[in-house]
Amino acid sequence: MGFESLWLYREIELLVDTSGPMTLTLLTELPWQKMQLRYSVPFDTASSTERVPVKIRLPGDVKGKLTQLRIDGPNQARLYGVRVFAKPLGIESAWRWYVIPVVETPEGYAAAPLPILPTPEGWSAMKLPLIETPLEASWLDLPVDAIE
Amino acid sequence: MEGVNQFKDLTLTYYAPSGATFEISTDLPGGSLGVRRTIALLATVGERETDTFPLDNPSLLEGRLIKYKVTSAGPVILYEGFIRFRRVGTYIDGAAGDKWETQPLSLGA
Numbered sequence: 001m002g003f004e005s006l007w008l009y010r011e012i013e014l015l016v017d018t019s020g021p022m023t024l025t026l027l028t029e030l031p032w033q034k035m036q037l038r039y040s041v042p043f044d045t046a047s048s049t050e051r052v053p054v055k056i057r058l059p060g061d062v063k064g065k066l067t068q069l070r071i072d073g074p075n076q077a078r079l080y081g082v083r084v085f086a087k088p089l090g091i092e093s094a095w096r097w098y099v100i101p102v103v104e105t106p107e108g109y110a111a112a113p114l115p116i117l118p119t120p121e122g123w124s125a126m127k128l129p130l131i132e133t134p135l136e137a138s139w140l141d142l143p144v145d146a147i148e
Numbered sequence: 149m150e151g152v153n154q155f156k157d158l159t160l161t162y163y164a165p166s167g168a169t170f171e172i173s174t175d176l177p178g179g180s181l182g183v184r185r186t187i188a189l190l191a192t193v194g195e196r197e198t199d200t201f202p203l204d205n206p207s208l209l210e211g212r213l214i215k216y217k218v219t220s221a222g223p224v225i226l227y228e229g230f231i232r233f234r235r236v237g238t239y240i241d242g243a244a245g246d247k248w249e250t251q252p253l254s255l256g257a
Contacts, residue, residue, distance in 0.1 A: 004254050019177070019207075022242060027252075035252055049207045066254055071240055072247035076177055078154075079238040079248060086255055098255045102248075103237035109156045114216060114229035 004065040006030075010095065011085035012069070014054040018045045020075030024056060028064025038062050042073075051080045063089060069100060080105055149246050152176065152239040155209040156232040158187070161198040166222025167191040172203070174211025179244055184209055189220075196227050203231075210236070 012024065021044040027035045039062055045052045067084065071077060082100040160170070168189040175181050187201045203209040214231075218224055240248045 005256065007255055022240070029252070049204075066252040068250055068252045070247060070249040072249075073242040075242050077240040077242070077248075078236050079240060084255070088256075100250060100253065105237040106234050109154075109232035109234045111230045111232050114160075114226075114231065116226045116229055119225065119227050 005088040006063060006065055006090075007067070007086045008089050009058050009062045009064075009067065009084060009086045010060075011058060012056045013081075013083050013085070013097075014043070014056070014071075014079065015051055015081035016043070016045060016054055016077055016079050017048070017051045018043070018073075018075055018077040020044060020046050020073070022071055022073035022075055022077050025070040025072070026058065026062065027068040027070070028062065029066045030064040035066065035068055038064075046075075051078070078105065149212075149239045149241045149244065151212045152210060152236045153212070153214070153233045154236055155203045155211070155214070156234070157200055157202045157204070158231045159198065159200045159229060160189070160226070161196055161228040162189060162192065163196050163225040163227070164189050164192050164220055164222065166220055168218055168220035168224045170201075171217040171219075172209065173215040173217070174209060175213045176211045177241070177243065179241075181213060181215060184211070189218075189224075196225070210239075
């Protein structure tokens with residue numbers, strides 16, 4: 001039979017690209033045995049046009065068996081990674097990074113064709129609308145009235 | 149928000165002796181379709197030219213929907229074109245009331 005460990009949280013690292021200020025909120029269930037806001041901090045990477053790491057140092061007393069993270073705000077954010085630096089309470093030197101799952105964004109780009117109807121490289125022949133002239137002459141009965 | 153794409157650049161093979169304007173509309177940011185990039189296609193000299201136009205300045209072009217429009221004072225023949233894109237895994241549009249939130253997580257036993 002196992003029990004969930006009590007964790008002490010020290011730092012959160014985001015790999016993110018925002019268009020303006022956003023807010024990270026951390027909730028834990030201690031000390032009131034109910035998920036409540038323990039720390040909230042604004043962050044902004046709008047000065048960069050690429051993904052950048054944002055390190056958020058937590059107060060020294062943030063602990064709990066459960067943790068919940070939230071990002072919201074009035075702007076746009078592209079979240080590429082989240083990890084938490086934590087250790088089980090009571091175990092010395094057990095600090096390590098724990099990755100929080102987010103839906104991944106690929107590093108590379110794929111090519112999508114534009115909806116353009118193809119134009120062939122080669123040429124094809126088209127007949128001109130001419131009535132054919134036979135190569136050889138042929139006999140033709142002329143309509144001549146008989147002389148009586 | 150799901151289904152958001154980032155667009156890196158556009159490559160076009162075309163013939164436009166009078167030049168042309170290539171407009172790209174997307175629905176982000178804001179949620180409504182609008183012109184986000186206007187590219188000037190210079191007058192071509194030969195029969196067909198291939199050019200690549202960046203879409204990441206000042207930032208990557210983004211959208212769930214994308215639409216193209218070409219206008220010119222003269223004839224334009226579009227032979228081929230493609231746009232390089234990638235799907236954003238986690239996109240939070242706070243202006244649309246979007247937020248990212250995990251379940252209560254336990255880091256381990």
